[in-house]
Amino acid sequence: MEPLRLTCGNILTLRAGGLVCPAHKHLVRGRGLSAQIYELGGPQLAADCKNLPECGIGEARITRAYNLPAEYLLHTVTPQWSSGDQWGAEALVQLRRCYQSVLDLARSKGIGTLLFPALGAGTNRFPHSIAAHQALEVLTKRAGEFQQLTVCLHTPAALAEWRRVKEDFFPDA
Template structure:
């Protein structure tokens, strides 16, 4: 599924984000930046030691990464040259600012990508795994945040949502198709 918005291709694909050939992939990290389960663990395993070493350096300088913010490292052994690590919110029923925090993940990652001249970027479905964010609500927030950035002048050529599971894939295809 693909749409063009303000000159950028917005794509939805089903697959493994660690195999993305975009210039940058986004990691749904935890605040320690030291790897973990799900997407975070897969990216650290596939990308190798250089990613972890840079995360350790960032952690020692900044003390980690707060929810909704983002940091950038090398892509290590990945096809992607860069990894942007962002920390999504844990779902607490939607009454603790989760939507704003999740939107900030996407906006922070795109802002950091722009600052580094990155024209193509792949996003996972942030917070929809162990953090428990309802997939349909997360899709709305993610697509809204990304299209909000694309509505203004930007330097992006391609933005992908890489959905590991078919449930997320179907949700994103439906919502992007409605744009």
């Protein structure tokens, strides 16, 4: 089993110790994948989230996953892509910090397998090529610390873009 895997499909049907949820800073139901996770997680998930402190951009929080095929949810607040304007560099740092915070939290809780969506590439509008590069910069360096890290992309086109970035910039990973 390779430590870092890229795949395409419905992330909500895959099993892992931890599932990464793109989160709102108040840990309430968001849009896109977040909304689907909260719907499947049910009222217990929402109740758990109310008891957690606010989550800043790039930070991570953890809850049980309840009705999802993972044991834990790792919530992280991703930055908004600003089309590469003067705040673009900070957004890149914040997106990398999302991955680092999730990995640090998972490691501290003994979670060996993680499922990641393309953080930032959904409703926060990061282009997949940029989101992939930021993610893979962190994940390739830390994959050996885990049994498996899986990035599950929503479309074959997104998967192809992530694979291209991996081959072009991280060929030895």
